[in-house]
Every structure is written in C-alpha cells, then in structure tokens.
Amino acid sequence: MSDRLRLVIFDVDGTLVDSQATIVSSMAAAFAAVDHPLPDRQTLLSVVGLSLDQIYPILAPELSTTAHRQMVEAYKNTYMTERAEAGTAQTAPFYAGAKETLERLQAVDNILLGVATGKSKRGLDKLIEGHGLEGLFVTQQVADFHPSKPHPSMIRQAIQDAGVSTGDTVMVGDTSFDMEMAAAAGVPGIGVSWGYHGRDRLGAAAHMIDDFAGLPTVLQEVWGLQI
Structure with a gap:
C-alpha cells in the first residue's frame, strides 16, 4: 500500500x-x-x-x-x-453498515475521514457526541463557515486541513449538491442510492454504491488500495 x-x-x-x-x-x-x-x-x-x-x-x-x-x-x-x-x-439513526464502515476505514493507517455537511457546527457537534464519534473525523466542514453546497469551499478546506492532494480525496454523498460540489472541487464523487435524491439526480457522480459494503471496493478501484 x-x-x-x-x-x-x-x-x-x-x-x-x-x-x-x-x-x-x-x-x-x-x-x-x-x-x-x-x-x-x-x-x-x-x-x-x-x-x-x-x-x-x-x-x-x-x-x-x-x-x-x-x-x-x-x-x-x-x-x-x-x-x-x-x-x-x-432522531438520526445510522444507515445499515455506516458505523461499521467508518470504523473499518479508520483502521486503515493511510485513510483519513472527514465531513462536509449543511448542518451547523452545533448540530454536527451534537450528532458526533450522540453517536460517540469523537475523534473520528480529522476535518469537519459545516454551513457556518462556507458558502452552501455545491460550492467547492468545504472540500477545498477539508483537503487543506488534512494535508492531502485533490487526487487523494473522494466525496461520499446522497444529493446532487454533494456530487456537483465534488466535481467543482475536482475530486471523484461517490453517490449513494439510499439517500434523499434519486439516482436520476446524481449524474455528476463518478461512482455509485447501493450499500456501505460497496464503498471499500470503490475506494480500491479509485486508489488501487487494499482495504
């Protein structure tokens, strides 16, 4: 690796x-x-x-x-x-496989995790606390400090915070706004089919997954890593 x-x-x-x-x-x-x-x-x-x-x-x-x-x-x-x-x-239960996938990715030495959300900082902090996710995300981008998606500001700041390159970054999301933000930032967007926008709105996605089990496989394809 x-x-x-x-x-x-x-x-x-x-x-x-x-x-x-x-x-x-x-x-x-x-x-x-x-x-x-x-x-x-x-x-x-x-x-x-x-x-x-x-x-x-x-x-x-x-x-x-x-x-x-x-x-x-x-x-x-x-x-x-x-x-x-x-x-x-x-009020905000995990989708099936979400927490397990986060933990699996966190266990990979060279993979960092981040968040880019339309939530406020207060809202994200409460969600992280409620689900016991403290320390999981090395970068947390929220609506308080950025233009709304699909502006690429959140992804650009996350890349800077993590000290990685654009080519070593992906964005995972369920809406057209996430995929358009990823495209605007020059990173692959991985669309999920279980969220609030249907597949027909995720045309800007570079990849699609139907469950969290599919995410490591896509990351392997994108980066050539064994996860």
Whole structure:
C-alpha cells in the first residue's frame, strides 16, 4: 500500500444517518411559524443538503427575508428540541453498515475521514457526541463557515486541513449538491442510492454504491488500495 494519506469526506444527513423524519417535522414548524402552506415531503427532501439560509428562498420565494430568517430559527429550535427529547439514535439513526464502515476505514493507517455537511457546527457537534464519534473525523466542514453546497469551499478546506492532494480525496454523498460540489472541487464523487435524491439526480457522480459494503471496493478501484 502507498504511504500517501487519502481522505474520504462524507455528507451526513441522507448518507451516514437517516434524519428525514426530524428534518420534515422541523420544516413543518418553520412553515407554521410564518403561517405558510407546507410543501409536500418530496419537495422538502429535495433541498436537503443546502444550507438553511438557501432553503427557504427556494421553497417560499414569495416570502420576505425576515420571514425566511424566522423559518430558519423555527427549524433550528424544533430540530434541537426533538433531538434533546428523543436522543440522537432515534432522531438520526445510522444507515445499515455506516458505523461499521467508518470504523473499518479508520483502521486503515493511510485513510483519513472527514465531513462536509449543511448542518451547523452545533448540530454536527451534537450528532458526533450522540453517536460517540469523537475523534473520528480529522476535518469537519459545516454551513457556518462556507458558502452552501455545491460550492467547492468545504472540500477545498477539508483537503487543506488534512494535508492531502485533490487526487487523494473522494466525496461520499446522497444529493446532487454533494456530487456537483465534488466535481467543482475536482475530486471523484461517490453517490449513494439510499439517500434523499434519486439516482436520476446524481449524474455528476463518478461512482455509485447501493450499500456501505460497496464503498471499500470503490475506494480500491479509485486508489488501487487494499482495504
């Protein structure tokens, strides 16, 4: 195995954890806060992955900037309340094989793990704490400090943090925003079929997997490593 460091960056919601029930209920609270009709579930999930300040102008363009800010705050408050009451394992359970795959990759000396998510730092910190993932991710890129996906800023900063090259980095995610971000950053995007965007929206993905068991095989193909 080459001794070069490699970086695997993961999206969170829809990729590592299935938080759609809490996302949808928090969206409902956001729309209720401004007395605006709630879009259907598929429409709500179609924008997951974008930063919150980008979501509401898309879903409710006729509302004011002030209303959009109210919606963001209502969403955040509802999400945090539900998680505090039900716990992370209930509100954001791992997809099958996710934790085991993270642990398998972490055990490989030359592979580093990172996160690039539309979550806030507070939200990601709580999720990591709730799932006992402290120390797993060497770089954590969140919405607080970057333009929204698909801007490549998160990946570029993750590469810099990890001290790796673009060619030694991949992005794993479930949405078109993840795959377009990867393409914009010049790294292979590995799309997952179990998340919030269907395969038909993941055309920018360089590779696709249908379960976590397939990820090591793709990484072997990309980098020529035995994992």
